[in-house]
Amino acid sequence: MNVPRRALLGAGAALAAAPLWPSAAEAAAPFRNDLPPAWYRFRIGEFEATVISDGRLPLGEPGPAFPASPPAEITALMQSNFLPVNSANLEQNALIVNTGRHLVLFDTGMGDSMGPASQMFGPTTGRLLRNMRAAGIEPAQIDMVILTHAHCDHCWALVDAQGNRNFPNAQVALSETDLRYWTDPANKTGPAFMTAFIDGATKNLNAYRDRLVMVRDGAEVVPGIQAISAPGHTLGHTMYAVTSGNRTVVNTGDLAHHQVLLLRRPLWEFSFDTDPRMSAQTRARALERFAGERTQLLSYHFSWPGLGHVAKEQEGYAWIPTAMDLTALE
Numbered sequence: 001m002n003v004p005r006r007a008l009l010g011a012g013a014a015l016a017a018a019p020l021w022p023s024a025a026e027a028a029a030p031f032r033n034d035l036p037p038a039w040y041r042f043r044i045g046e047f048e049a050t051v052i053s054d055g056r057l058p059l060g061e062p063g064p065a066f067p068a069s070p071p072a073e074i075t076a077l078m079q080s081n082f083l084p085v086n087s088a089n090l091e092q093n094a095l096i097v098n099t100g101r102h103l104v105l106f107d108t109g110m111g112d113s114m115g116p117a118s119q120m121f122g123p124t125t126g127r128l129l130r131n132m133r134a135a136g137i138e139p140a141q142i143d144m145v146i147l148t149h150a151h152c153d154h155c156w157a158l159v160d161a162q163g164n165r166n167f168p169n170a171q172v173a174l175s176e177t178d179l180r181y182w183t184d185p186a187n188k189t190g191p192a193f194m195t196a197f198i199d200g201a202t203k204n205l206n207a208y209r210d211r212l213v214m215v216r217d218g219a220e221v222v223p224g225i226q227a228i229s230a231p232g233h234t235l236g237h238t239m240y241a242v243t244s245g246n247r248t249v250v251n252t253g254d255l256a257h258h259q260v261l262l263l264r265r266p267l268w269e270f271s272f273d274t275d276p277r278m279s280a281q282t283r284a285r286a287l288e289r290f291a292g293e294r295t296q297l298l299s300y301h302f303s304w305p306g307l308g309h310v311a312k313e314q315e316g317y318a319w320i321p322t323a324m325d326l327t328a329l330e
């Protein structure tokens with residue numbers, strides 16, 4: 001340290017006689033090795049919105065997650081977007097909307113309700129409740145949990161490991177199609193994850209049996225929040241338009257999982273899709289509409305905090321993140 005500092009100050013500089021800062025500062029500061037709570041607050045018209053992170057969900061090698069895609073093209077897209085070619089990382093951006101009448105949480109993250117299966121994507125998930133409390137919101141205040149679909153990373157934190165409701169005062173809204181599909185043991189076929197997915201959805205949704213709300217395409221779930229059916233990723237997968245005043249943000253759930261691979265190539269298939277072709281068609285149609293209408297989106301798995309727009313680019317779309325305002329609530 002001393003040599004470059006002397007060199008910077010210049011030989012014979014008067015300042016060199018007296019140290020510029022106390023010698024204690026020369027001791028290396030310990031690394032903190034911790035992170036701030038991950039939440040971000042903004043307004044949608046008169047509504048107050050908060051994005052809460054459930055933590056990163058790493059997919060590992062992107063190839064297996066996008067099985068029908070040419071590996072060289074995956075690599076090229078990752079490289080040109082300055083992303084590691086051998087690990088596709090998804091975020092988990094859960095939206096909370098306070099409409100003034102209702103406090104609505106969209107999706108719950110992975111939680112810890114299913115033991116080791118809750119960490120099937122590693123130890124970085126399951127942070128929603130902690131981050132929510134850090135943002136000043138208690139789980140007991142939530143009066144509605146709206147699910148985009150009934151996959152592990154969206155509904156497994158409805159209950160805790162003992163099966164107790166994490167949101168004791170909430171109703172749970174989802175499509176009837178997803179409720180039926182993901183609680184039907186007859187669907188434990190195909191990929192190995194199906195058994196865990198169905199067991200997990202069943203445990204979590206059963207705890208709210210007497211307070212389920214069935215979401216219908218086009219209908220308002222609560223005033224200002226409208227369901228938009230977007231089937232394919234799951235057969236009952238649903239997006240939600242949140243509208244107040246002249247502002248709308250569409251919570252797109254899992255319409256697209258990766259802001260580069262599935263936006264630049266909307267017709268690529270994703271390994272966790274129930275119906276990959278239907279999912280791709282739904283994605284292509286919705287993205288075209290969102291780009292044309294310049295709709296602001298909140299995407300569950302895109303880079304934190306998942307707010308932005310899609311813009312047409314070549315045969316696909318570019319993701320334009322909304323700049324975070326950390327000084328004011330617009």
Ligand SMILES: [Zn+2]
Pocket residue numbers: 151153154254300301
């Ligand atoms: Zn997901």
